[in-house]
Amino acid sequence: MNPADPSRQLLDPPRVDRILRRMAHEILEKNQGPAGLYLVGILQGGEPLAKRLADLIESFEGIRPPAGALDVTLYRDDLSGREALPLLRQSHLPLSIDGKKIVLVDDVLFTGRTVRAAMDFLVDFGRPARIMLAVLVDRGHRELPIRADFVGKNIPTAHDERVLVDLAPGAESVTVVRPSQGDLHA
Amino acid sequence: MPERLMPTPLPAFGPHLLSLSGMTQERIVGILDAAEAFLDVGQQSVKKVPVLRGKTLVNLFYESSTRTRSSFEIAAKRLSADVINVTPSQSSVTKGESLSDTVKTIEALGADGIVIRHASSGAAEFVAERVECHVVNGGDGCHEHPTQALLDLFTIRKKKGRVAGLTVAIVGDILHSRVARSNILGLSALGAKIRLVAPPTLLPRGIDRWPVTVYDRLDRGIDGADVVMALRLQLERASGGYIPSLAEYSRLYGLSREVLERHAPQAVVLHPGPVNRGVEISGEELFCNDVAILDQVEYGVAVRMAVLYLLMGGRGEESSLLAAGSRGEGL
Numbered sequence: 001m002n003p004a005d006p007s008r009q010l011l012d013p014p015r016v017d018r019i020l021r022r023m024a025h026e027i028l029e030k031n032q033g034p035a036g037l038y039l040v041g042i043l044q045g046g047e048p049l050a051k052r053l054a055d056l057i058e059s060f061e062g063i064r065p066p067a068g069a070l071d072v073t074l075y076r077d078d079l080s081g082r083e084a085l086p087l088l089r090q091s092h093l094p095l096s097i098d099g100k101k102i103v104l105v106d107d108v109l110f111t112g113r114t115v116r117a118a119m120d121f122l123v124d125f126g127r128p129a130r131i132m133l134a135v136l137v138d139r140g141h142r143e144l145p146i147r148a149d150f151v152g153k154n155i156p157t158a159h160d161e162r163v164l165v166d167l168a169p170g171a172e173s174v175t176v177v178r179p180s181q182g183d184l185h186a
Numbered sequence: 187m188p189e190r191l192m193p194t195p196l197p198a199f200g201p202h203l204l205s206l207s208g209m210t211q212e213r214i215v216g217i218l219d220a221a222e223a224f225l226d227v228g229q230q231s232v233k234k235v236p237v238l239r240g241k242t243l244v245n246l247f248y249e250s251s252t253r254t255r256s257s258f259e260i261a262a263k264r265l266s267a268d269v270i271n272v273t274p275s276q277s278s279v280t281k282g283e284s285l286s287d288t289v290k291t292i293e294a295l296g297a298d299g300i301v302i303r304h305a306s307s308g309a310a311e312f313v314a315e316r317v318e319c320h321v322v323n324g325g326d327g328c329h330e331h332p333t334q335a336l337l338d339l340f341t342i343r344k345k346k347g348r349v350a351g352l353t354v355a356i357v358g359d360i361l362h363s364r365v366a367r368s369n370i371l372g373l374s375a376l377g378a379k380i381r382l383v384a385p386p387t388l389l390p391r392g393i394d395r396w397p398v399t400v401y402d403r404l405d406r407g408i409d410g411a412d413v414v415m416a417l418r419l420q421l422e423r424a425s426g427g428y429i430p431s432l433a434e435y436s437r438l439y440g441l442s443r444e445v446l447e448r449h450a451p452q453a454v455v456l457h458p459g460p461v462n463r464g465v466e467i468s469g470e471e472l473f474c475n476d477v478a479i480l481d482q483v484e485y486g487v488a489v490r491m492a493v494l495y496l497l498m499g500g501r502g503e504e505s506s507l508l509a510a511g512s513r514g515e516g517l
Contacts, residue, residue, distance in 0.1 A: 074235040085500050088223035124232035
């Protein structure tokens with residue numbers, strides 16, 4: 001990485017598209033087809049991704065797996081420590097998850113705490129047959145013993161860098177931003 | 187772990203919910219939106235979320251209550267808080283302990299929040315001045331009952347899709363009604379047109395300065411209304427000289443199927459409960475109108491969950507309502 005350039009775009013639209021197609025095929029291969037599959041995106045980044053994967057699976061197999069979305073805010077482990085509470089979004093699971101093969105979908109896998117929260121949430125909703133994890137980017141720095149079953153791309157990052165995922169159709173990108181410039185939230 | 191939430195909180199929610207007075211439209215809508223998310227918790231197979239785990243809420247009810255107390259209790263339990271119900275008849279209050287001493291004792295026991303209902307107006311504020319923990323007004327005398335008004339607003343929004351611009355007729359004992367007072371504040375903050383329908387003896391003084399139109403006839407008052415909110419006639423008022431007799435009150439101000447069908451066929455009918463059958467609402471059968479009284483109970487739990495979450499979910503008394511930009515980026 002050029003130290004003078006604080007942000008680097010790692011994936012462009014054609015690459016993101018190829019990666020998602022590969023992931024959809026991997027999900028189908030591992031589950032021997034679309035039967036019983038249920039995609040659940042973690043809000044917000046995972047929701048469009050879950051829909052894209054459902055679209056792709058439908059185009060490959062002619063059957064569209066249900067796609068839902070989870071807002072894991074209420075299950076986070078850092079809520080009581082924060083001064084400002086995050087906005088709540090509505091989760092929606094269109095069908096019962098009992099006995100289904102759930103694929104949790106998120107854009108970036110980082111510490112693993114969001115995934116932990118999502119699993120706790122799912123277990124309160126019902127009893128899935130199994131839970132798998134699909135992420136577009138695995139950036140490392142896990143703080144919990146969690147690993148993804150389907151990874152779009154492994155991107156080694158520094159702990160304080162930020163990974164920005166844009167999934168606007170036709171303009172998909174994954175960019176890593178170094179804190180000096182990129183910390184818009186500071 | 188880097189902070190990934192945009193630190194752009196709305197003005198502090200404040201440590202307490204004592205009144206809807208001065209509460210902005212933005213704040214009220216924030217509470218109603220949060221309640222929407224909590225409504226789903228009731229659909230889960232495990233009807234609990236872990237947001238208030240390890241926190242203790244004390245329901246301190248000096249007046250009898252079934253629905254408000256159990257609604258707060260269920261709301262707190264769905265948020266995984268521990269709940270203790272203190273009723274004066276079984277407590278040291280019968281030995282003459284003052285309100286101030288009682289709440290300080292409760293706080294010393296480790297309460298993180300107190301829901302107080304008391305017959306004296308201003309009791310919630312009195313308590314809030316004396317304790318460090320969160321205080322929610324569960325109804326104080328003839329003053330306010332903010333969570334009831336919030337759940338009424340939530341019910342109206344669910345049934346009609348909006349609150350702004352709707353005509354809401356509040357029928358009955360306005361004078362003694364804390365529910366009416368909180369509702370008038372909330373409804374006017376959200377831009378509803380408010381009508382009060384009551385005999386002159388049951389209207390408070392200074393009503394001409396409120397943002398309301400007053401009607402003394404039921405048929406005119408509810409004519410074309412989108413929402414008809416019946417208030418409970420506190421039966422002890424009948425003996426207080428405010429109304430000639432229950433029968434006459436019921437004849438003039440009781441909601442019946444006929445009068446609703448004729449004058450407000452589209453109206454959603456609300457009632458804070460408990461209903462005096464045959465007084466405010468006549469007949470055993472419910473109307474063709476959309477009677478939302480049982481929905482109100484369900485929505486009440488979600489609204490109280492939202493209130494408790496917003497007050498007690500964050501860190502201590504600093505808790506505030508953040509509404510923007512929680513962009514989750516693979517935490």
